[in-house]
Every structure is written in structure tokens, then in C-alpha cells.
Amino acid sequence: MKNPLITVIIPVYNVEQYLEKCLDSVINQDYPDLEIMLVDDGSPDQCGEICERYAKKDSRIKVIHKKNGGLSDARNVAIDVALGEYITFVDSDDYVSDDYVATLYELIKKNNCKISVSSYIRFGQDDELKDDNKIIKEYVFSPENAIKTMFYQKKFDTTAWGKLYHRSLFSDGLRYPVGLLYEDLPTTYKLFQKSDKVAFSTKKTYFYLRRSSSIEGSPFSEKKYESLLKIIEEFEIYKLQNLEFSKAIDCRILNFLFHLLFETEKNSHYENTIFGMIKKYRLKVLNDFNARKKTTISILLSFFGISVLRFFYTFGKS
Incomplete structure (x- = not known):
């Protein structure tokens, strides 16, 4: 049986020093049936050129160039034209393990659900990362328990990335709020609420970079x-x-x-x-x-x- 197409959406803005590592980690996934959508959100650096260069060497990559509209707008533009049966997000200054997509999809297939979540490692630029996947546990939550677990930040949080969503969850126009920072906070719980179940693995497959120039690291405004x-x-x-x-x-x-x-x-x-x-x-x-x-x-x-x-x-x- 053929694997379903999975769309990986990567909004790109002002991250030229991190972008290649991110893209290399996505194109080297164990799961091959991917549509990789790079959304150049009016980036002022060389990100647009890097995206085009990668698209020339991998036919699964599609590049969208647009005026700067923020992270939510970049994600929404890609969701609107995504062809995959499932959608996942990766931020362009982060990277993922080779089995990131495969881990998330196997969770969905095994538990017959519409959302899966894997764990992540938060790191700084000078940190030395170690393999922390010796003991892996899996859980299946009802939508209600998943939302409570997420709001209590017990096993996972509201981040858009690190999760795999069936595209039907976005079918009624549910999108990320444009012009709002921390856009995943008022969005992820709505996706959970629309799902039948949520499957979670403690396997760490996503690597989240802490940097001072990100939204999280920037001064209060x-x-x-x-x-x-x-x-x-x-x-x-x-x-x-x-x-x-x-x-x-x-x-x-x-x-x-x-x-x-x-x-x-x-x-x-x-x-x-x-x-x-x-x-x-x-x-x-x-x-x-x-x-x-x-x-x-x-x-x-x-x-x-x-x-x-x-x-x-x-x-x-x-």
C-alpha cells in the first residue's frame, strides 16, 4: 500500500546561517513521500536564493516567494495550496532527526488518529547534543485530555511544529491568526479539539534552537x-x-x-x-x-x- 503524501511547511525569514542545516535534515527523511514547501516570507538576506538552489536539486521542494506577512501568514499560504494528506511544520532555524516524519506518521497509523506529537530538545548554539532516546514511551489521549495536558505543559506544549496533522483539520478555514505573535497558543488547541484522538511519543525528533534574534529572544514590545x-x-x-x-x-x-x-x-x-x-x-x-x-x-x-x-x-x- 502506497504511503500518503505528507507536506512539510517551512516558513523562511532572515535565517540564512541556519537554513541549510534545516533543509538538509528535511530532505534526508527516512519517509520519502514528501511535499516540502519553503515559504520565503520576503526575507531580506540570501534565504530566497538558498531555497531556489535546493528546489533545483530536489523535485519534492516547492518555493513560494511572498511579501513579508509574518509566520502565521507564511504558514497559511502554504496550507492553502498543500497537496499532502498530512501536514507538519518545521521552523527554518531548527532541524529534525532523520525519522521525524516517519515517527509521527507511524503514531497516526498505529493509533488511527488525526494528530500525532513527538518530543523535542531545546538547545543553544554552543550546546553539545546527546542521544536521549534510550527509553521511549507512547500515549494516546482523548481530545479533552490532550488539551489539558498541553495547557499544563506536562508532556508537550502548543507549538505548531513537532506535530503531524490530518489536512481535514484545516478544511473549515481554521488558520493561524495573522498579525499575532505566539500564534500557536490560540490555534493548536482548536486543532486538538477537532481530532478524534492525539497520539504522543516521548521520542525526541525535533531540535529547537534558542537564539536571541528569534521572536522568543527579542526584547519586549x-x-x-x-x-x-x-x-x-x-x-x-x-x-x-x-x-x-x-x-x-x-x-x-x-x-x-x-x-x-x-x-x-x-x-x-x-x-x-x-x-x-x-x-x-x-x-x-x-x-x-x-x-x-x-x-x-x-x-x-x-x-x-x-x-x-x-x-x-x-x-x-x-
Whole structure:
């Protein structure tokens, strides 16, 4: 029986120093039946030329050049024209193991579901990576349990990458919100909700690069703040309609707030505003025994003020 075509979508913007490693890891997949879509999102460097060069040597690669519209827009453009029965995303500064696609597809085939998830390794540019796949476990979740697990950040998170989706999940116009940062937060749970089951493997097949010039590493901005407000507003509406997810969503919102708090400047308006929002959620999450230990510790430290939180955050990073 012929394997289904799987589309790998790679948005590309200003990553020329990392792009070749990413593309090499995708074209060398054990799973051969791929459509590889490179979306040059108006990149100002040599990324467009690199994409075209790879397309000339691998017929599975298709290149889309477009005006800069952001990560969501780049993904959406590719989703609209993708031919694969399944879709997965890879960020262009990351790379994947040779069995990334095969692992995700085997999970779907084995469990007859529409979404699969594998684990990942977060690394810095100077880190030495080691094989960490000696013990591999697999789990199958109902959509409800998958969403709760994701919001509690227990086994996996909301990232678009590291997952394989049946294309039917996008068929009713569900797309990533254009103009919004952290676009996977208000999107992935909707895809999970539409699936029958979600299969997960602890096998680490995705390698996520931490870099200062990424969205995560860039300084706090008005756009980050506006995205934060819009995402929280959407989550609050979703909670009213789905009370069973209230505690898990509150926990994810609080972790999101802690994450952004440490990006703000000391004594800034943003710092004070976000800390005020943390105060709103912390007591509810403190009583939630499903919250991660570091979330509970962060809550307890928050009662001593922002400066204490910052000190322990810096200490923890070092």
C-alpha cells in the first residue's frame, strides 16, 4: 500500500546561517513521500536564493516567494495550496532527526488518529547534543485530555511544529491568526479539539534552537503586549464555553505571563501591568495540584515582589 503524501511547511525569514542545516535534515527523511514547501516570507538576506538552489536539486521542494506577512501568514499560504494528506511544520532555524516524519506518521497509523506529537530538545548554539532516546514511551489521549495536558505543559506544549496533522483539520478555514505573535497558543488547541484522538511519543525528533534574534529572544514590545492581551481575551471566552478547561487554561495563561514578565524592562509600565495580571491568576493556580512545580514556586516567589522573582529567574538560568 502506497504511503500518503505528507507536506512539510517551512516558513523562511532572515535565517540564512541556519537554513541549510534545516533543509538538509528535511530532505534526508527516512519517509520519502514528501511535499516540502519553503515559504520565503520576503526575507531580506540570501534565504530566497538558498531555497531556489535546493528546489533545483530536489523535485519534492516547492518555493513560494511572498511579501513579508509574518509566520502565521507564511504558514497559511502554504496550507492553502498543500497537496499532502498530512501536514507538519518545521521552523527554518531548527532541524529534525532523520525519522521525524516517519515517527509521527507511524503514531497516526498505529493509533488511527488525526494528530500525532513527538518530543523535542531545546538547545543553544554552543550546546553539545546527546542521544536521549534510550527509553521511549507512547500515549494516546482523548481530545479533552490532550488539551489539558498541553495547557499544563506536562508532556508537550502548543507549538505548531513537532506535530503531524490530518489536512481535514484545516478544511473549515481554521488558520493561524495573522498579525499575532505566539500564534500557536490560540490555534493548536482548536486543532486538538477537532481530532478524534492525539497520539504522543516521548521520542525526541525535533531540535529547537534558542537564539536571541528569534521572536522568543527579542526584547519586549508593544506588539508582544497586544498579542498577550488578545490571546488572554480569547482564552477567557473559551473558558466560559468550556468550563472543564478553566483550571488548565488559567495555568497556561499564568505561565505565559511569567514568561513575558522577564522580557520586560525593570520598573517599566509593561512590567507593572503584567505583574498586576499575574496577581489576578496566581491564587487560582496555586490551588491547582496539576500545575507544574516550577509554576507553584514562581507563584510563591511572586508574593515577595517582582525583584525577588527576577533574582531567582536569573539565578535559575545561570
